[in-house]
Amino acid sequence: MFKNVVLIPTYNESESILTLIHQLKRLDVDIIVIDDDSPDGTSDLVKNLDSDRVKIINHGSKNGIGPAYLSGMNQAITAGYEKIVTMDADGSHLVEDVEVLISKSANYDVIMGTRWIPGGEISNWSTSRELLSKFGTWYARKCLNLPFKDLTGGLRIYDAKSLMKIDLGKIRSNGYCFQIEMIKALYSQSATIYEIPIHFIERRAGKSKMSANIVVEAFIRVSAWAVQRIIRPNADKLHYVK
Numbered sequence: 001m002f003k004n005v006v007l008i009p010t011y012n013e014s015e016s017i018l019t020l021i022h023q024l025k026r027l028d029v030d031i032i033v034i035d036d037d038s039p040d041g042t043s044d045l046v047k048n049l050d051s052d053r054v055k056i057i058n059h060g061s062k063n064g065i066g067p068a069y070l071s072g073m074n075q076a077i078t079a080g081y082e083k084i085v086t087m088d089a090d091g092s093h094l095v096e097d098v099e100v101l102i103s104k105s106a107n108y109d110v111i112m113g114t115r116w117i118p119g120g121e122i123s124n125w126s127t128s129r130e131l132l133s134k135f136g137t138w139y140a141r142k143c144l145n146l147p148f149k150d151l152t153g154g155l156r157i158y159d160a161k162s163l164m165k166i167d168l169g170k171i172r173s174n175g176y177c178f179q180i181e182m183i184k185a186l187y188s189q190s191a192t193i194y195e196i197p198i199h200f201i202e203r204r205a206g207k208s209k210m211s212a213n214i215v216v217e218a219f220i221r222v223s224a225w226a227v228q229r230i231i232r233p234n235a236d237k238l239h240y241v242k
């Protein structure tokens with residue numbers, strides 16, 4: 001067993017997952033794929049690899065990246081991994097950037113891969129997705145008073161000990177709001193969080209799972225948290241602590 005693990009949530013990623021796993025194998029990491037019963041057979045492809053370094057969690061029906069990542073994090077913590085990388089399956093996150101995250105992770109609880117700082121880059125993304133992503137981060141920054149430049153990205157590395165300090169059961173977001181809630185929870189516990197620039201490349205195969213429901217969930221949750229912050233400014237500190 002390596003000391004670091006990469007978590008990859010999948011829903012219908014049969015065209016991408018094996019390429020990514022192959023690329024990741026040059027790093028000293030184990031891999032856990034968390035699949036929500038993909039009809040395209042993603043989980044069978046991973047299972048058939050029959051590799052000690054690659055595990056699959058069959059997570060049940062499609063329920064968003066939040067619950068999928070939480071299953072993966074709980075398994076990774078129980079197994080005793082030190083650093084937990086999270087990344088998309090579709091090739092949008094580069095293994096080169098994962099390497100950089102790992103190399104800088106020793107002194108931080110969380111490192112976030114960030115598109116919207118100097119050195120960060122996006123390729124092939126539609127203007128509407130870029131605007132939505134930038135608006136999402138801007139809105140969450142303002143509502144939650146978080147000093148970060150990319151709150152919705154999926155490429156991160158968490159220190160397992162820092163995750164053990166929060167009650168992961170309190171994280172309730174299903175969609176991409178999960179990424180915001182994780183940072184909100186860890187920041188409330190004074191975690192050290194650092195951003196590094198990454199290159200995000202929009203997928204070439206398969207389909208995005210972004211939907212109106214995901215946007216609505218994030219908007220409603222973040223707005224409600226903003227109101228909560230005004231009423232009880234220190235509530236998060238108690239809410240998320242283990």
Ligand SMILES: Nc1nc2c(ncn2[C@@H]2O[C@H](COP(=O)(O)OP(=O)(O)O)[C@@H](O)[C@H]2O)c(=O)[nH]1
Pocket residue numbers: 008009010011012013034035036059062063064065068087088089090092154203207208209210
């Ligand atoms: N397990 C699981 N993975 C999901 C779900 N929704 C999205 N994903 C995965 O999360 C990652 C990011 O999703 P993607 O559709 O590429 O989002 P986009 O890049 O914002 O368009 C991919 O690896 C998806 O397969 C879900 O409901 N369950």
Ligand SMILES: [Mg+2]
Pocket residue numbers: 088090092203208
């Ligand atoms: Mg994608």
